[in-house]
Amino acid sequence: MIVLRDVRKSYMLGDVPIPVLKGISISIERGEFVAIMGPSGSGKSTLLNLIGCLDNLDQGEYHLADTPIAGASEDELARIRSQRLGFVFQMFNLIPRINALRNVELPLIYAATPPEERTRRAFRMLEAVGLANRADHVPSQLSGGQQQRVAIARAIVNQPDVLIADEPTGSLDSHAGEGIMHLFKELNRSGITIVMVTHEEDIAAHATRVIRLRDGVIEQDARR
């Protein structure tokens, strides 16, 4: 599903390039639940952004579902994100002005899905995350855990191959965090590949594979 070969990425600090990823090679199979861990500055977020096609890599190769990603244009990346990827963020990133259902619908708008089908599918996703009765609530009327569930519904509404999660429990208490992990495992069982960045060991423990980064290289890659 995801194949990275000797991926390098550096950021410019003024005129000086700062290498962040120094040759990463990973292969993630369909249906895996991968946690990426590492101290801050280890490059785990950069790696997640590359996998999520939010950023382009400097060197190396990246294939997502057999499609080469390196060197793709902005709009090709947008199409891949729309069709293959779902995102969950630490801060939920729901649009505050619109209710839960409309938030979940958004990816379908960008995928040009017909309106009736959009609403139907968005509602089904809210049911799947257990928030059907909160469909017309705006984000500020929902608890953190509920907001993250809406965000998850949004991430999976277009049936992505891969769910990209950046510290999905980072803003939640441990109880709500456990609930989210429960949901992740359920999604994973239904066939969605999950790549998640976290710095909490007990959250990472839910994954089937843990990749530890340090200073831009893989320190440990352990399957359970």
Add this chain to the structure above:
Amino acid sequence: MRIVPANTWRFVFDGLVQSSLALRDNGLRTLLSILGITIGIASVMAIGTISKGGNYIVLNELKTFGLNSVWVYRANDVKDPNRTLRQGTGIEVADLKVLGAGCCPAVRRMSPIAYTMGTARHVIRVGNRFSNAQMFGVGTDYGVINNDGLSAGFYFRQEDVARRRAVAIIGPTTRDDLFGPGTNPIGKEFYIDAMKFTVIGLLEHKSRDFLASIRPVEDANNRILLPYSAFHVLMGNQDIHAIQAESLSPAHAERAVTQITAVLDGLHNRRYPYKADTMQAYIGTADHILRGVSLVGVVAASVSLLVGGIGIMNVVSNSVVERTKEIGLRKAIGASQAHIMFQFLMESVMISTIGGTLGLALGAAASMVLAWVTGFPLIPSWSLIFLALAVSIMVGILSGYYPARRAARLRPVIALRYD
């Protein structure tokens, strides 16, 4: 920008919905930025109304001289009035026979005009009622050429001219002065000096208020028209001061002048230089003045629209900055550059269009007030409304383009990290 979904209508509609979300958020700021456009469009509307109404009034008043009228008269380049008098007017009664008989293909009909020249005063009176009307000696076609309708009685006939009959057609003010307001003057008699005239026609009321405010014109309602032959008897001369003719159409005016002048040149062996005026030239002048006035207004309105456009650019720029993170999120979940560009461009177009619509309403109200104050007629103009809306949409696109493009080009990683 290449990814425009197959279903363009859905793309447009969804884009509009997403744009409208933001407008509700920033109600006050949106409203304030709308003001510039509103004022600009309102001024455009008001200027349009004024210039249209003005045009209408001027044209309507110019019509009182006959829209196809041309005037030919001897050019007076001699400064000594006595010499001018001795040299004659350049048009003689005998010329009229030649001029009348279909001499000029571009001319439909013509009439001689004789004025009261010099300082001699003529007393016009009935008993102890006096009139200061201006007198004209004219031909039988003068009424048609000069657009002079009659509200009572009849016009001169050929017979009246041939027999020098002492008959007169008088204006409404003259009627009021001589016979009292509202009376029927037909068949009544009055004196010019010692000569008795019978009223056979009453001229319709003519409005020349606007023209009179620009340059002195004769008071159309205080005139006495006499057969030029009878006028000659009254004056004791044979002077014809001008030929007023009606050309076949406005486009024939210049040709009519050339043809009449050529006939007169032939008759008088090129002894006199002639001058001519045409209604077309007057209309052109009036148009020119009105256009000048409109231009000043258009410049002022443009400044207002420019300020409004900058205001909108500011609002949309702010909106882009404030929603950087949202743009990142939208991109992450699949929005293309075209989606984001369209969303913000439409936000700006919506603001400007709302502003433009409010401006239309305000402009309509202002036009009504202006029409009421100036007495100009209110002429609704679809083309003006269409233009105003088109202009406001244009302002929206122009002022929204830069911030929208900046939003579309934001890199998702950076946008998502923005706080």
